[in-house]
Amino acid sequence: MPAGPSEVLVIADYTANPAFVAADLLSQAEHGVDSQVVLVAVDLTPEHLSAIEKEVDDQAHALSRVEIVRESIPKSIIVKAATVEEAIAFSNDYAPEHLILHLENASQKVPSVENAGSVFVGPYTPESCGDYASGTNHTLPTNGYARQFSGINTLSFQKHITSQEITAAGLEGLGPVVATLADCEGLQAHANAVRVRLREASRR
Numbered sequence: 486m487p488a489g490p491s492e493v494l495v496i497a498d499y500t501a502n503p504a505f506v507a508a509d510l511l512s513q514a515e516h517g518v519d520s521q522v523v524l525v526a527v528d529l530t531p532e533h534l535s536a537i538e539k540e541v542d543d544q545a546h547a548l549s550r551v552e553i554v555r556e557s558i559p560k561s562i563i564v565k566a567a568t569v570e571e572a573i574a575f576s577n578d579y580a581p582e583h584l585i586l587h588l589e590n591a592s593q594k595v596p597s598v599e600n601a602g603s604v605f606v607g608p609y610t611p612e613s614c615g616d617y618a619s620g621t622n623h624t625l626p627t628n629g630y631a632r633q634f635s636g637i638n639t640l641s642f643q644k645h646i647t648s649q650e651i652t653a654a655g656l657e658g659l660g661p662v663v664a665t666l667a668d669c670e671g672l673q674a675h676a677n678a679v680r681v682r683l684r685e686a687s688r689r
């Protein structure tokens with residue numbers, strides 16, 4: 486699975502606690518100078534946005550990795566969305582490694598998420614818990630690859646077996662197409678495996 490610099494995208498609406506949002510943004514920003522930090526603000530007032538920015542500033546100065554944060558935060562962005570739907574559409578295009586939802590009824594919005602490595606739902610679900618203790622794996626796709634790949638999960642350790650049974654009537658419909666394709670590839674025995682059955686079926 487392609488894994489690159491770590492990313493977080495936080496979607497926040499009027500219910501979001503500025504201190505929680507800021508802490509989540511900073512916990513990504515302290516990873517490294519190449520960390521990607523995005524805040525999508527859903528119809529937030531200028532006062533609410535300022536409160537978040539002030540919290541980022543205050544909390545950052547108390548961090549021992551403040552020098553890393555000083556380099557990663559200037560590259561972070563705030564996107565303003567009019568509605569939750571618009572915010573989630575942006576996030577689906579961005580396909581973040583970590584998506585944190587500071588939204589009213591956050592769990593009801595999860596089914597709209599189409600692309601994300603892992604989703605952290607509601608005010609009391611910091612990404613830190615997923616990284617260390619809450620059970621989901623933190624090996625997740627970055628750089629937009631959440632469009633194509635899933636993070637490590639229990640399915641990654643299961644194998645799958647396919648099987649099929651074709652009826653005589655089914656083979657009469659499908660067989661000629663298969664025999665023709667086998668002929669085209671010069672695989673006569675493949676074609677015979679179909680034709681021997683079709684001849685038998687036509688005698689019944």
Ligand SMILES: *[C@@H]1O[C@H](CO)[C@@H](O)[C@H](O)[C@H]1NC(C)=O
Pocket residue numbers: 589590593
């Ligand atoms: C939140 O859920 C309540 C109860 O189901 C509903 O009345 C309200 O409209 C929902 N709000 C949002 C923003 O989804």
Ligand SMILES: *[C@@H]1O[C@H](CO)[C@@H](O)[C@H](O)[C@H]1NC(C)=O
Pocket residue numbers: 615616617620621622623624637
């Ligand atoms: C994530 O999965 C990898 C591969 O199985 C494993 O080595 C690692 O311990 C897991 N980490 C967490 C936090 O579950």
